[in-house]
Amino acid sequence: MIMSAAAVATPDQAIREAVESLTPSLVELRRDLHRNPELSNREFRTGKLVAERCRALGLEVRFPVARTGVVAVLRGTRATPVAALRGDMDALPILERNECPYKSQNPGVMHACGHDAHTTIALGAAQVLTGLRDRLPGAVVFLFQPAEEGPPDDESGGASLMIEEGALDSPPVEAVFGLHVDPFLDVGTVGWAVGPIFASSDAFKIEVQGQGTHGAYPHTGLDPIPVAAEIVQALQLIVSRQLDAQTPKVITIGAIQGGNRMNIIADRVRMDGTLRTLDASVRVRAKQLMTRVVENVASAHGTNATLTFLGEGNTPTVNDEHLTRASVPGLERVFGQPNVLEVAPQMGAEDFSSFADKVPGLFLKLGVRNQARGITANIHTDRFDLDEGALPGGVRALATVFGDYLAAHAV
16 A cells, blocks of 8 residues: 555655755865766766765665766665656856856866756765665665767767666666756745646758859859748748647757858758757647758759758656646745745756656756846856755755655555
8 A cells, every 4th residue: 555655754854954964065066066077978077976976875876877877776665666866967068157166177068057966966865865764665766867968979878878778677767856957046946847847859950952153143053041041931930820829839940051152152051950849749740840841942942951850859848747746745845835836838958858758757947046146147058157055955855855755655
């Protein structure tokens, strides 16, 4: 039978005291990781550091998984239930512009998405929950994941590769939790949503064929640049005129390359972009319409264009309703009810969705904004930073919802 959470109460006071004692070391670890960022599938130092710390806690450790990742298992007083916590480890190819004691020492690489905080919080939760091992009626699997930002071209990686290599299988995971720092939410708050909280994401390229010639005589060749411009405009008509206006979706062309001189007609144009939706069926339909638009606009101008989606992309990150609503009371005990916010989904994307497609998932947004201190920059920018006061709150939140989950599902 399933026991109530009251039957095996979450040790809130013990969690609070453990996190308070850990707080200086959380800041120290986050800063160490921030100084030493590593790109996707190249998290060699980070993976080794995480594995060593998990072994020091007495966890069962598998390393490497998915090239540089770590799977660590904490077994409590029962074999089941089993819940997992994901912490991603990779950084971005961005030159940091912040001037701070923990500025990146790896030029051109920066933790501009907060994965240094995610790894720190997951390790902090591992330490807190390990200290409560004899009060945990179940097991926790810690998934320290590489390549959330996407593996390099011609390499596999990320959540899907961790799943392929059995990260959810031994022991069999029944639910998965994670969080992402959010610079739109103030420090001391946490956001949740039922259903989609992040969008799907698909990277694509479009190649338009032309025929080069002198720029003064365009009729003697075939100019792909105006064709590309028309394709860009036509793609936006898919968003505004061919898909239900009540379904959020974004098609963005982020890069265009074509030609090399003002008076030479280019022989080809390449465009790179992203498709985002909150609905899996809209995602499928949008891809079909995009293919039709690209091919037919080019054909109308007497040339060819091809649309290629790069890899499998990410599905929408969808929070399980039961798991989410059952976790909100624990979040309110940590942050206080006014600071636990139901938030709207965003069009950013997360490969946490791969885990949540396999088992019920809950993905939270942890507030890290502090306008008074000037900490307001968005993720994926060279000025991004976070209020480190969010770190202990993140650890407490995850340790608490894990305790609640295991207690409520203990057999």
